[in-house]
């Protein structure tokens with residue numbers, strides 16, 4: 001049985017284990033490690049001692065590595081970055097980015113339940129990460145506050161722990177669940193799985209973030225588990241624990257946590273819509289239009305269609321209009337420096353290029369890198 005100790009060098013001295021493990025759970029143990037050559041910190045996850053003692057350890061380890069390799073292909077701001085798989089004797093380790101911050105469960109335990117605005121910020125970020133995972137044909141299947149890390153002082157949530165992740169094509173799934181967050185279909189190995197499976201857990205996570213104080217008074221640390229609801233226990237409305245919640249958020253959570261998959265919000269996008277998050281984005285776009293009287297709708301559409309040439313042209317058109325120049329005019333560096341900053345910021349893909357003594361605009365370079 002191998003447990004790495006503080007100060008232990010691994011992978012031919014490439015990494016040195018730092019302090020006690022960051023966490024350990026049903027099958028994994030996660031260490032903090034320093035790469036002395038670069039001074040960078042990483043997290044390295046291996047199978048834990050219980051798994052190492054199992055007869056089918058070798059098989060389990062292959063599964064563990066294959067899962068890691070799937071995530072290695074993911075590239076999303078709100079998904080933990082997986083860098084590589086290393087080997088130390090019999091044990092394989094998955095090297096990932098190290099997040100200097102705490103998980104949402106600990107954060108709420110220390111701080112108390114979150115305001116609606118803060119909770120929705122994290123749920124929106126993790127919702128987008130889930131949409132990305134679903135588009136790639138996978139389900140996470142273990143969304144819960146403990147599996148969401150917050151980057152210190154950044155209000156940025158990152159989804160971790162892909163140990164339960166499965167391809168949607170896999171109709172028979174092993175039973176692995178976290179009570180309070182797992183939907184009813186996860187209690188059967190051939191349940192009706194789909195994006196709605198992660199919607200339930202995401203809605204339950206939001207339920208927890210907004211009602212943690214009330215739940216605690218009721219001696220509960222999660223929303224009522226799905227199997228209990230099936231038998232006798234009703235799910236209390238989030239508003240029952242937190243009267244200040246908006247009706248909209250209360251209702252969106254209840255629809256996202258419908259017991260039967262058929263009645264539940266079918267996709268994460270729909271769930272975000274029900275929470276008013278997708279509309280907020282649209283509203284922001286409308287506000288951008290009126291902020292300094294410029295209309296960026298055409299530019300946004302061209303960018304979305306990746307029509308770079310037309311987008312470059314439209315950027316130029318929008319900018320000359322904003323400062324009252326004639327078509328064909330160029331900008332001096334001074335004009336660019338004094339350009340209404342709000343506008344420059346709203347076209348966040350804008351790239352100002354300097355060539356042959358003149359300034360031009362290109363959106364292509366930035367978006368292609």
Ligand SMILES: Nc1ncnc2c1ncn2[C@@H]1O[C@H](COP(=O)(O)OP(=O)(O)OP(=O)(O)O)[C@@H](O)[C@H]1O
Pocket residue numbers: 022023024025026027028029030043045080096097098099100101102103146147149160161163
């Ligand atoms: N990359 C990381 N950076 C910083 N802390 C981490 C990282 N990964 C995990 N942790 C910490 O360790 C805790 C447990 O991690 P993780 O969820 O990966 O494993 P687990 O739940 O303990 O094990 P299992 O995968 O068996 O359920 C997290 O809640 C977090 O506090």
